[in-house]
Amino acid sequence: MTEKYRPNLHFSPRAGWMNDPNGMIRKDGVWHLFFQHDPDSIVHGPMHWGHATSTDLVHWDEQPIALFPTDLGTCFSGSAIETDDGVKLFYTAHSRTPAGEDYQVQCLVHADADIGAFESDGANPVVPNPGLTAFRDPKVIWHAASGKWVMLVTEGQSIGFYGSTDLKSWTHLSSFGESHGRHSEGPWECPDMVPLTAADGSVVWVLIVGLNPGGYALGSGTQYFLGQFDGTSFTNANAPETELWLDYGRDYYAAQTFFERGGTETPVAIAWASNWLYARQTRTAAFRGVMSLPRQLRLVDTPDGLRVACRVPAVAEAGIAEAGLPGTKRTDLMADLEVGEELVITLFGEREPSFVVRRASVGRGSIRTIRHALDGLDHFAHDYAVDLPWPENGMLDLTVYVDRGLVELSAADGLVWITNLFFPADPEAPLAVGLLEPANA
Ligand code: FRU
Structure with missing residues (x-):
């Protein structure tokens, strides 16, 4: 594990390729990070879900690969939730049409009690393709006020919202995107949404959207929107042309927050620290791809209005202080x-x-x-x-x-x-x- 550019404080896979963080969930004090992974090469090949666990978000133990390609396709990005019946994963099965076009559907996977064995649901795909080339990256959240699960998903250059009470039958609720924030020729990918509490006690929803290309600093970038979610649709609290960015660097993409059962006031996000412009060319040998540090999201009042600010969570700062490595x-x-x-x-x-x-x-x-x-x-x-x-x-x-x-x-x-x-x-x-x-x- 001594390659020159192998990070010490950030997760990187033992071997092979890694991009987006996936299926992030905290259960029984353990943080589970799944990730886009090709174990057999250091370029983006047939996607699997790798898996790593940590108790401080700094020291990670890589676990056996969680999801392998099936006859539905390879395993593109997605998320995790916990129900009375255990942990469930949602991912996009990606295949190609005879004409070579992307074909993407959303699938449900059941984890065992140890989150170590994974079984595809017999009803897959649980969300069929509605006729979109870019239809991926399901992020499922619990919406307590309306008592249902809500799935956010890439719908070309907007984000689709679906609702379900049984995780298998999903109804399209709304779409958000057109004329809001930054658009470019690429899709709006890897959505996420969390409620945060402002200083005045009001709850504001933060909608996170990956944009590639077209990011703030060229290539891949992560924008966010502040607003309200009523169980059906998201309403932007800012003027449509407002652009807000979770990070202004070149290497912060596909950010996702950890699911915590019962919700959390202090959601923690991790992103892939790379950019599709050159991700396949970075100068590492045994592996390629590293994650960002974990960042806890909060709302702050600024002269420019309400914004999201982030801090490395205390548990991770303690791990960083302890590391002291070259x-x-x-x-x-x-x-x-x-x-x-x-x-x-x-x-x-x-x-x-x-x-x-x-x-x-x-x-x-x-x-x-x-x-x-x-x-x-x-x-x-x-x-x-x-x-x-x-x-x-x-x-x-x-x-x-x-x-x-x-x-x-x-x-x-x-x-x-x-x-x-x-x-x-x-x-x-x-x-x-x-x-x-x-x-x-
Ligand atoms: C974002 C992304 C996702 C997709 C995954 C494929 O980086 O393009 O939209 O699910 O990577 O690996």
């Missing part, structure tokens, strides 16, 4: 800047900075994020800035998690996250911080 570090910084000043963060002993934090005015700032081209990785270079409100006390807090080349920067108590993969010459070199005075000072 190339693996959490650094806390305070950007105590005058207007016009910049803080420069340089990673991996490189000559040029990866982040430039700037206080643009009393109340606003920006984080410029820079990554250089790498041979063999398409569209890897970037240089763009993320705008953010500057805290009223004048100081912007920053936390940088570095793990063997995977870098997650959080600012303003987790209001802004930037997740980027690097493949540096020396992934174990420490980061350096410098202050730049305004040019005209």
